[in-house]
Amino acid sequence: MSTKYEVKTSNKLGRYLVAAKDLRAGERILSDQPFVLGPNSDTSLVCFNCYLPLISKFVVCKNCGIAPICPGDGCPEQFAKWHSRQECDFFRNLKLNKGTSPMTMVQNVGSLLVLRALLKQNDSPQEWKVFSELESHLDRRRDSSVWEYYDNTVKFIQSLGLLENGQNQELVQQICAAIDVNSFEVRGPPIPAIGCAEVLRGVYLQATLLAHDCVANTHMSINDNNVLVCHASTDIKKGEPIYYNYTDALKGTAIRQQHLMIGKYFKCTCSRCSDVTEMGTYMSSAVCPACKTGYMSQHGELWVCHSCKNETEHSVVGHKVQCCSDKLEVINKKDEKELEEYIRYVSLVLAPNHYLLLDAKQRLAGVLRDIINREPRPTKKVMRRKMELCKELLPVLETLSPGICRIKAITLYELHATIVQLAKKLFDAREITGADFADELLCAEKHLKHALEMLVIEPGNSPEGELCAKALEEYRALKLTIAKVMDSVHAEGKVYKIEDVTEEEALHPEID
Numbered sequence: 001m002s003t004k005y006e007v008k009t010s011n012k013l014g015r016y017l018v019a020a021k022d023l024r025a026g027e028r029i030l031s032d033q034p035f036v037l038g039p040n041s042d043t044s045l046v047c048f049n050c051y052l053p054l055i056s057k058f059v060v061c062k063n064c065g066i067a068p069i070c071p072g073d074g075c076p077e078q079f080a081k082w083h084s085r086q087e088c089d090f091f092r093n094l095k096l097n098k099g100t101s102p103m104t105m106v107q108n109v110g111s112l113l114v115l116r117a118l119l120k121q122n123d124s125p126q127e128w129k130v131f132s133e134l135e136s137h138l139d140r141r142r143d144s145s146v147w148e149y150y151d152n153t154v155k156f157i158q159s160l161g162l163l164e165n166g167q168n169q170e171l172v173q174q175i176c177a178a179i180d181v182n183s184f185e186v187r188g189p190p191i192p193a194i195g196c197a198e199v200l201r202g203v204y205l206q207a208t209l210l211a212h213d214c215v216a217n218t219h220m221s222i223n224d225n226n227v228l229v230c231h232a233s234t235d236i237k238k239g240e241p242i243y244y245n246y247t248d249a250l251k252g253t254a255i256r257q258q259h260l261m262i263g264k265y266f267k268c269t270c271s272r273c274s275d276v277t278e279m280g281t282y283m284s285s286a287v288c289p290a291c292k293t294g295y296m297s298q299h300g301e302l303w304v305c306h307s308c309k310n311e312t313e314h315s316v317v318g319h320k321v322q323c324c325s326d327k328l329e330v331i332n333k334k335d336e337k338e339l340e341e342y343i344r345y346v347s348l349v350l351a352p353n354h355y356l357l358l359d360a361k362q363r364l365a366g367v368l369r370d371i372i373n374r375e376p377r378p379t380k381k382v383m384r385r386k387m388e389l390c391k392e393l394l395p396v397l398e399t400l401s402p403g404i405c406r407i408k409a410i411t412l413y414e415l416h417a418t419i420v421q422l423a424k425k426l427f428d429a430r431e432i433t434g435a436d437f438a439d440e441l442l443c444a445e446k447h448l449k450h451a452l453e454m455l456v457i458e459p460g461n462s463p464e465g466e467l468c469a470k471a472l473e474e475y476r477a478l479k480l481t482i483a484k485v486m487d488s489v490h491a492e493g494k495v496y497k498i499e500d501v502t503e504e505e506a507l508h509p510e511i512d
Contacts, residue, residue: 016211023236032228037202038113049083050075051188060102064091079189111153136177137265150176182208204228213243214272219404223459234403249400252284252355282351295351339364365389383422390415409454412447419444434489
């Protein structure tokens with residue numbers, strides 16, 4: 001058993017993990033190899049060996065003559081290889097004894113993950129036993145549209161002769177259910193120079209025991225070797241449950257609940273879901289039409305204002321919220337003017353931190369970032385607007401995703417970058433003094449250092465890990481710039497205290 005956690009059982013959570021000792025924010029709790037990993041059921045064709053998308057052509061494995069794999073020079077060396085010797089021998093026997101063709105595999109690539117899980121029954125019997133005991137909610141899926149959806153997978157597995165010796169189609173449905181309920185999304189390998197990749201699914205037998213809470217205390221990452229690493233995102237006391245958020249923290253309660261009910265078959269009753277204000281963020285609330293200043297939250301068939309207590313029928317407020325949602329679906333989300341117009345329009349209806357508004361603001365911040373990076377002389381207005389958007393998002397993230405948070409780190413990095421760019425522009429134009437310039441750079445340094453403290457635990461070969469490396473170089477450069485500016489402003493009589501921050505300190509030595 002790990003010294004970091006232990007497994008408990010309860011009627012509410014089933015099997016779940018608790019801290020076996022006090023855990024610090026940033027401390028690694030567990031790392032987990034996938035029991036099985038593969039493409040989604042609705043995937044495009046991917047290489048059976050490395051999961052690269054096969055866009056135009058493929059070849060088949062020379063040994064088994066069935067598995068579609070990368071053409072040309074074959075699979076890139078840096079990618080993990082999944083077409084095992086045992087599987088290759090199995091496919092070879094299929095071709096020899098049943099005449100199975102490569103096109104059979106091509107047409108059933110969406111069933112590959114289920115097939116590989118079933119083959120584990122003989123290849124890894126101990127792991128298979130743990131997998132077979134995972135929650136599947138099979139009875140709730142029986143005779144449903146999901147059950148029918150996987151009928152083709154059942155027929156495919158049957159055609160391979162894997163359901164003999166008294167086994168039946170229910171075993172395949174149980175595997176499908178266990179994967180649906182317990183898998184994690186994994187970023188597949190991108191095509192070099194193009195970047196497109198398939199989203200894979202992986203079952204991790206340790207990590208799947210993490211209980212859900214919409215305000216989690218863990219941070220999850222999966223590296224290019226498909227190893228899942230779980231860190232504490234906040235301090236966790238000995239004996240406290242270890243939680244992971246299986247939903248999107250920046251979605252409203254109704255959407256999160258729907259996601260959990262459809263995918264995990266349970267209704268969340270965490271502190272956030274039980275609070276109509278969503279911990280004071282009013283993320284699903286609307287502006288009260290009566291007092292114009294208060295926010296209304298839904299209570300059954302009524303929406304009630306927290307300020308003036310006005311009550312409005314759900315058919316009225318719900319319709320307005322739905323119109324805002326429908327509008328976001330159809331606008332051009334890469335157009336600055338359309339996004340700004342949408343934000344102005346829905347701000348008359350929705351609370352400032354409503355998830356639809358936050359979605360639009362995130363997208364607008366990305367558009368403005370691209371404008372700033374693309375234009376040789378971006379305007380001060382664009383820079384200030386981007387900074388404003390970042391500052392509006394950060395308090396919400398701090399409340400709903402306390403501690404280490406990937407989106408928060410990226411937002412802080414973006415905020416720091418724009419502060420530096422704007423401050424330099426103003427200083428070069430003699431619109432601010434050297435002392436003001438130094439103040440802005442120190443503010444940017446604070447945000448960048450905070451971002452680095454979170455990004456440092458990301459896998460080095462992930463986009464966030466690459467951002468960490470870039471941010472560290474910018475941190476070094478920013479420290480030098482600050483030192484030079486300080487030298488020039490000392491004559492003005494303003495005294496600054498600059499801490500000597502080493503590279504190790506910048507990367508937060510407390511993080512394991």
